[in-house]
Amino acid sequence: MNDINITEAARNNAFSRRTLLRTSGITLTAGVLLAACSKKISTGSLPRIGESPTTTMMPEGLVTDEVLLRTAMSVEYNAIDTYATVIDAKIFTSGTNNILKRFSEDHASHADALSGLIKQLNGSPYNKANPNVTSLYINPALELVTASDDPVTDALVLAHALETLAAETYQAFVVMLADPALRSAAMSIADQEARHTVVLAQAIRPGLAGLIPGTNESGKPLVAAIPSAFGSLSTIPIAVGKPNESGNKTTLVLETPSLNSFIYDYID
Numbered sequence: 001m002n003d004i005n006i007t008e009a010a011r012n013n014a015f016s017r018r019t020l021l022r023t024s025g026i027t028l029t030a031g032v033l034l035a036a037c038s039k040k041i042s043t044g045s046l047p048r049i050g051e052s053p054t055t056t057m058m059p060e061g062l063v064t065d066e067v068l069l070r071t072a073m074s075v076e077y078n079a080i081d082t083y084a085t086v087i088d089a090k091i092f093t094s095g096t097n098n099i100l101k102r103f104s105e106d107h108a109s110h111a112d113a114l115s116g117l118i119k120q121l122n123g124s125p126y127n128k129a130n131p132n133v134t135s136l137y138i139n140p141a142l143e144l145v146t147a148s149d150d151p152v153t154d155a156l157v158l159a160h161a162l163e164t165l166a167a168e169t170y171q172a173f174v175v176m177l178a179d180p181a182l183r184s185a186a187m188s189i190a191d192q193e194a195r196h197t198v199v200l201a202q203a204i205r206p207g208l209a210g211l212i213p214g215t216n217e218s219g220k221p222l223v224a225a226i227p228s229a230f231g232s233l234s235t236i237p238i239a240v241g242k243p244n245e246s247g248n249k250t251t252l253v254l255e256t257p258s259l260n261s262f263i264y265d266y267i268d
Contacts, residue, residue, distance in 0.1 A: 061264040065182055066123035068173045069114050070263040072186070074130035075169050076111040079162045080104050081129045082138055086159070091151045096203070100159065103196055107166075110189050117185060123265060132261040133165075137254045144241030144250055153204065154240040154249075160200040160223055161238045161254050167193035168233050169256045201225040 061067070083100040086092070092100070115125035129138075141161075145154045170190035177183045201223045202210050213224040220239065236254040243249050 070126040073114040076107045077129040163196040
């Protein structure tokens with residue numbers, strides 16, 4: 001009986017010694033690893049997993065005459081590109097397509113005139129559509145137009161909105177341009193854009209009914225050749241696309257380019 005007790009005690013002592021040795025070894029190893037890691041951490045810094053991304057600051061954007069003209073030029077290309085897309089989609093008859101082609105020629109002429117003015121300022125012309133206007137307004141609108149039950153009317157509504165947007169852009173920029181000669185040029189181009197809106201308004205609402213503002217059965221404003229407020233710089237709402245269960249089309253709101261949509265001189 002005593003032998004058994006002694007043997008169990010010895011076994012317990014042996015287990016305890018093995019546990020102690022193993023524990024000591026783990027502790028020692030952990031200490032070595034911590035010491036090694038501590039050498040890689042610079043004084044005063046916190047450890048992290050992976051590399052933190054670097055932050056690239058945007059260049060400072062100064063709103064100059066060149067920037068305003070480049071932005072206006074981009075809006076001209078917004079109209080040119082949109083009309084090309086609509087014509088390729090074969091939404092209109094040849095007669096309406098010819099009108100859009102004529103408008104596109106006018107926009108191209110405006111862009112060329114702006115290009116010359118920008119070069120006189122030793123700037124670089126911007127021969128592309130405004131990316132923010134395209135992504136925020138035009139692309140969503142074109143998707144709704146192509147899926148519409150009445151793509152002809154909706155495409156005309158979109159065209160009218162683009163011409164209004166172009167006219168309002170120049171009107172907004174007139175007071176921002178420093179050079180009086182550039183203000184005069186902007187007003188001349190705005191006048192031609194406004195003429196486009198009159199033609200399109202009459203195409204959407206022919207006759208006397210389309211001359212003055214009105215509202216539909218839901219109380220929403222209708223397109224008019226002669227708007228109630230001349231030179232308005234308000235937002236431009238349009239209702240396009242397939243009607244929902246309530247009979248209402250999707251409403252999009254267009255706005256003239258602002259600080260986040262200007263084509264600064266560091267943008268290619």
